[in-house]
Amino acid sequence: MxxxxxxxxxxxxxxxxxxxxxxxxxxxxxxxxxxxxxxxxxxxxxxxxxxxxxxxxxxxxxxxxxxxxxxxxxxxxxxxxxxxxxxxxxxxxxxxxxxxxxxxxxxxxxxxxxxxxxxxxxxxxxxxxxxxxxxxxxxxxxxxxxxxxxxxxxxxxxxxxxxxxxxxxxxxxxxxxxxxxxxxxxxxxxxxxxxxxxxxxxxxxxxxxxxxxxxxxxxxxxxxxxxTPRALKSHYLHGAAWAIAATPLLETVDILSHIPGVAQASMHGDLAQVILADEKTTLQTLTETLKANGIAVGKAELVEATLEDVFVLLAHKQG
Ligand SMILES: Nc1ncnc2c1ncn2[C@@H]1O[C@H](COP(=O)(O)OP(=O)(O)O)[C@@H](O)[C@H]1O
Ligand SMILES: [Mg+2]
CATH class of the missing domain: 3.40.50.300 (P-loop containing nucleotide triphosphate hydrolases)
Known part of the structure; x- marks a missing residue:
C-alpha cells in the first residue's frame, strides 16, 4: 500500500x-x-x-x-x-x-x-x-x-x-x-x-x-x-563485440567498416574489432564479405564489450 x-x-x-x-x-x-x-x-x-x-x-x-x-x-x-x-x-x-x-x-x-x-x-x-x-x-x-x-x-x-x-x-x-x-x-x-x-x-x-x-x-x-554499465552493454551489444583475425588487417578494417549494419570496425592489436548495429548482420555476413574481397580470415571470437563500444553504437544509430 x-x-x-x-x-x-x-x-x-x-x-x-x-x-x-x-x-x-x-x-x-x-x-x-x-x-x-x-x-x-x-x-x-x-x-x-x-x-x-x-x-x-x-x-x-x-x-x-x-x-x-x-x-x-x-x-x-x-x-x-x-x-x-x-x-x-x-x-x-x-x-x-x-x-x-x-x-x-x-x-x-x-x-x-x-x-x-x-x-x-x-x-x-x-x-x-x-x-x-x-x-x-x-x-x-x-x-x-x-x-x-x-x-x-x-x-x-x-x-x-x-x-x-x-x-x-x-x-x-x-x-x-x-x-x-x-x-x-x-x-x-x-x-x-x-x-x-x-x-x-x-x-x-x-x-x-x-x-x-x-x-x-x-x-x-x-x-x-x-x-548501469552492465545493462547498457547487455541491452545494446548483448555484452559483446567481435574480434576477428584477418590479413591484411588494414584492408580488413576498411572492408568491414563499409558493410551495412557495422557501427564501427577498428584495429585492436593484431585483430579487427567489430561492433554490429543490427541483428541481421551476422558474423557469417562479415566473414563471407571479407573472403569475397580476397582477405584471409582466421579465428573470430566474442570479446567483452566496453562502454565505448556502446557509445559508438548509439552515436551511429543516431547519425
Ligand atoms: N552561452 C552559450 N552561447 C551559445 N552557445 C553555447 C553557450 N554555451 C554552450 N554553447 C554551445 O552549446 C553546445 C553544448 O555545449 P556544452 O554544454 O558546453 O557541451 P559539453 O560540456 O558537452 O562539451 C556547444 O555547441 C556549445 O558551443
Ligand atoms: Mg563541458
Whole structure:
C-alpha cells in the first residue's frame, strides 16, 4: 500500500529529476528534451563528446542558466524558482574551476567558507576535515599556483565541498590530470559517495565511466541512454563485440567498416574489432564479405564489450 508517508519517502530519495529539459542558444539546441532521475547516493557518469551538452545540463541544474523549456528539480526544489536554496545544498566543481592562485591552500578554503557563510565557530573544524579528506593537511600553507595539477584538482574539490553539499556536480574533474592522480581522485569520489554524497560527474574517460553506478550518454544535446554499465552493454551489444583475425588487417578494417549494419570496425592489436548495429548482420555476413574481397580470415571470437563500444553504437544509430 502506498500511503502518504512512504510516498514522501519515495520522493525524498530522488535528488535530481528532469523532464524535457531543453536549452536553446538562439536557434541552436544545446540540450534537447532531456529527462532522467537520480536517486540519492548514486554515482552517475554523464558522458558525451565535446559540445554534446553536458556542461549546459549541469549549469541548468545548478541554477546558473534557465532552461528554454522543460523542468527540473534538485532535492525537490525547482531549478528556476529556488535557485538560492539549491546553491546551498549542492557543490559544483566546474570545468574551469576558479582557485585564487596567489592564495595558499588554506586561504582558498577560507575564502569559499566565507562565500558559503560557514559560521565562524565551525569554520576551522570544517576546513580541517576538508584538508584531511583531500590529503592537503601538510600542504595547507602552499601557494595554490605552485601545486601540481592533481593537487589543484583536490583543492578545487575541497572548495566545492566546504559547505557539506548533499549533491556534488563534477564537470570533467580529471581532464589533464596524470593517471595516478586520476585514480586517487576517484578514490576520493568513492569515499564521498560512501558517506552518502550523491555524485554527478561528466567525463570522457570511458574507464572512469565503467566505475559509475549509472551512466548517461549525451550526443548532440540528446540523452541517448541512461542505465548501469552492465545493462547498457547487455541491452545494446548483448555484452559483446567481435574480434576477428584477418590479413591484411588494414584492408580488413576498411572492408568491414563499409558493410551495412557495422557501427564501427577498428584495429585492436593484431585483430579487427567489430561492433554490429543490427541483428541481421551476422558474423557469417562479415566473414563471407571479407573472403569475397580476397582477405584471409582466421579465428573470430566474442570479446567483452566496453562502454565505448556502446557509445559508438548509439552515436551511429543516431547519425
Ligand atoms: N552561452 C552559450 N552561447 C551559445 N552557445 C553555447 C553557450 N554555451 C554552450 N554553447 C554551445 O552549446 C553546445 C553544448 O555545449 P556544452 O554544454 O558546453 O557541451 P559539453 O560540456 O558537452 O562539451 C556547444 O555547441 C556549445 O558551443
Ligand atoms: Mg563541458
Amino acid at each position: 502506498l500511503n502518504k508517508s512512504n510516498l514522501m519517502a519515495t520522493n525524498r530519495s530522488i535528488i535530481i529529476k528532469t523532464e524535457g529539459l531543453t536549452k536553446k542558444f538562439g536557434e541552436f539546441t544545446a540540450v534537447d528534451n532531456v529527462s532522467f532521475e537520480v536517486q540519492r547516493g548514486e554515482v552517475v557518469g554523464y558522458l558525451g563528446p565535446n559540445g554534446s551538452g553536458k556542461t549546459t545540463t549541469i549549469r541548468m541544474l545548478c541554477g546558473l542558466l534557465h532552461p528554454s523549456s522543460g523542468h527540473a528539480q534538485v532535492n525537490g526544489l525547482d531549478i528556476v524558482h529556488n535557485t538560492e536554496a539549491i546553491k546551498r545544498q549542492i557543490g559544483y566543481m566546474s570545468q574551469k574551476f576558479a582557485l585564487y592562485d596567489d592564495l595558499t591552500v588554506l586561504e582558498n578554503l577560507q575564502f569559499y567558507a566565507g562565500v558559503y557563510e560557514i559560521p565562524r565557530a565551525t569554520e576551522k573544524q570544517q576546513i580541517d576535515k576538508i584538508l584531511e579528506m583531500a590529503g592537503l593537511t601538510t600542504r595547507q600553507k602552499s601557494i595554490s599556483s605552485e601545486l601540481s595539477g592533481g593537487w589543484r584538482q583536490r583543492l578545487a574539490l575541497g572548495c566545492a565541498l566546504v559547505h557539506n553539499p548533499i549533491l556534488l556536480f563534477l564537470d570533467e574533474p580529471t581532464s589533464g590530470v596524470d593517471p595516478v592522480a586520476r585514480r586517487e581522485f576517484w578514490d576520493l569520489i568513492y569515499n564521498l559517495a560512501h558517506e552518502g554524497t550523491t555524485i554527478f560527474v561528466t567525463t570522457h574517460y570511458m574507464d572512469e565511466a565503467e566505475h559509475c553506478g549509472r551512466v548517461g550518454f549525451m550526443s548532440n544535446g540528446r540523452l541517448l541512454a541512461f542505465d
